Amino acid sequence: MSLKSEEHHIIPLKSFIGVFFALLFLTVLTVVAAQFNMGEWNTVVAMLIASIKAFFVLAYFMHLKVDDKVFLVCFLLAVFFLIVMYAFSVVDIYTRVGVSNIL
Amino acid sequence: MSTSNTTTQEYVHHVAHHFDSAEEEYRTSKFGLWVFLMTEILMFGGLFVGYIIFRGIYSEAFAEASKFLDWRLGAINTVVLIFSSLTMVLSIYYAQHNQKAKVLLNLYITFFCGVIFMCIKAYEYAHKIHEGLLPGHMFHYSEQVAAHAPLYFSFYFCMTGMHGIHVMVGMGFILWLIRRAHRGEFSSNYFTPLECVGLFWHLVDLIWIYLFPLLYLVG
Numbered sequence: 116m117s118l119k120s121e122e123h124h125i126i127p128l129k130s131f132i133g134v135f136f137a138l139l140f141l142t143v144l145t146v147v148a149a150q151f152n153m154g155e156w157n158t159v160v161a162m163l164i165a166s167i168k169a170f171f172v173l174a175y176f177m178h179l180k181v182d183d184k185v186f187l188v189c190f191l192l193a194v195f196f197l198i199v200m201y202a203f204s205v206v207d208i209y210t211r212v213g214v215s216n217i218l
Numbered sequence: 219m220s221t222s223n224t225t226t227q228e229y230v231h232h233v234a235h236h237f238d239s240a241e242e243e244y245r246t247s248k249f250g251l252w253v254f255l256m257t258e259i260l261m262f263g264g265l266f267v268g269y270i271i272f273r274g275i276y277s278e279a280f281a282e283a284s285k286f287l288d289w290r291l292g293a294i295n296t297v298v299l300i301f302s303s304l305t306m307v308l309s310i311y312y313a314q315h316n317q318k319a320k321v322l323l324n325l326y327i328t329f330f331c332g333v334i335f336m337c338i339k340a341y342e343y344a345h346k347i348h349e350g351l352l353p354g355h356m357f358h359y360s361e362q363v364a365a366h367a368p369l370y371f372s373f374y375f376c377m378t379g380m381h382g383i384h385v386m387v388g389m390g391f392i393l394w395l396i397r398r399a400h401r402g403e404f405s406s407n408y409f410t411p412l413e414c415v416g417l418f419w420h421l422v423d424l425i426w427i428y429l430f431p432l433l434y435l436v437g
Contacts, residue, residue, distance in 0.1 A: 125314055135304040142296050142430075146289065149435035161431035168427045176307045176420045183245070186252050193256040197263040204267050212275065 124181035134175045141168045229401060231408035244410050251414045255421050258384075262425050265380065269373045269432065272366075279364035283371065284436045286351055288342070292434035295338050296426060302331030303423045306416045309395075313409040318402055321412075325396045328419070332389040339382050346371070374433055381429060384422045391415040 145164045149157065174180040179187050237243040273280045309324035350358035353375050357368035395415055398404065404412055 125311070128308075128311060131304060131307055131311065135300065138300045139297065142293065142300065145431050145435065146293055149289070149431070158436070161435055162428075165428050165431055169424055172303065172420055172424050172427070176303050176423075177417055185249065189249075189252040189256055190259075193259040193263075196260060197267075200260070200263060201267045201270070204271060208271050208275075 134171045137171055138168055229403045247410045247414060251417055265377050276366040279366035280370045281436055282364045283367040287434050289434040291338055291342055292430050295335050296430045298331050298335050299423045299426050302328045303420050306419045310409055310412045310416055313404040313412050314406050316405050321404055322399050325392055325399055329389055329392045332385055335385055377429055381425055388419045388422055
């Protein structure tokens with residue numbers, strides 16, 4: 116009745132180090148990308164890079180890649196409801212501001 | 219479990235009586251923590267949604283206001299948090315390999331990274347407060363700025379403040395882990411608290427990964 120480490124998929128040490136350097140590289144990339152004026156695309160690029168970083172943190176540091184899929188479902192469910200909250204807020208605000216500039 | 223070392227008293231974790239096995243206890247604890255993380259994602263999500271909407275409406279004012287932030291300090295803090303995430307995950311890794319000294323070393327480094335992060339944050343806050351770059355009606359900067367710059371600082375202080383509170387709570391939990399690790403409670407047989415605090419700490423890191431470009435690099 117003990118927690119044998121064999122039952123858990125242990126991610127090798129070199130993966131963690133690799134992920135760490137990938138995250139460092141992507142941080143530098145975010146800062147470099149922000150120096151270019153791409154208009155609206157600046158935000159898109161910044162969010163895209165942040166999401167790649169988030170993937171690495173979630174998959175490796177938070178073990179979602181090797182863990183039971185129930186934890187992945189938890190995370191995706193939270194993201195889904197976040198998108199719902201965002202979508203309804205945007206539809207509400209922009210339809211009102213567009214009509215009568217209420218803000 | 220290994221009984222090779224009989225001279226030192228080995229810590230034995232007793233599974234709570236309402237669980238059938240250590241495996242079940244571990245999975246249940248972790249599931250509970252993930253449900254908590256779901257609420258955390260949605261709580262910070264509300265702040266992010268508000269920020270993104272207002273940034274869309276007052277994009278010029280937000281771009282101007284964000285220039286008051288020093289992106290270099292934000293970048294240093296990003297690196298500090300990423301490094302602390304690495305050491306946090308290494309402490310779990312070494313617990314799974316029964317290396318107590320390395321578990322402790324990594325926990326101490328993680329805690330110390332939290333201290334560095336909060337010191338840099340305190341320096342930034344002190345600078346903003348001194349300049350009068352404050353939320354809403356408290357805003358009193360000496361020069362003329364965009365009309366909605368105070369709104370930007372409302373979001374800045376709310377989001378980084380909420381994040382900072384989470385970092386401090388996380389540091390408290392890491393101290394608790396250090397205390398338990400000194401007692402030799404963690405091994406490949408039992409590392410649930412390390413795993414759960416680790417998940418919380420990584421979520422805090424994850425939130426900063428989005429906060430940094432949104433607050434410091436807009437414009």
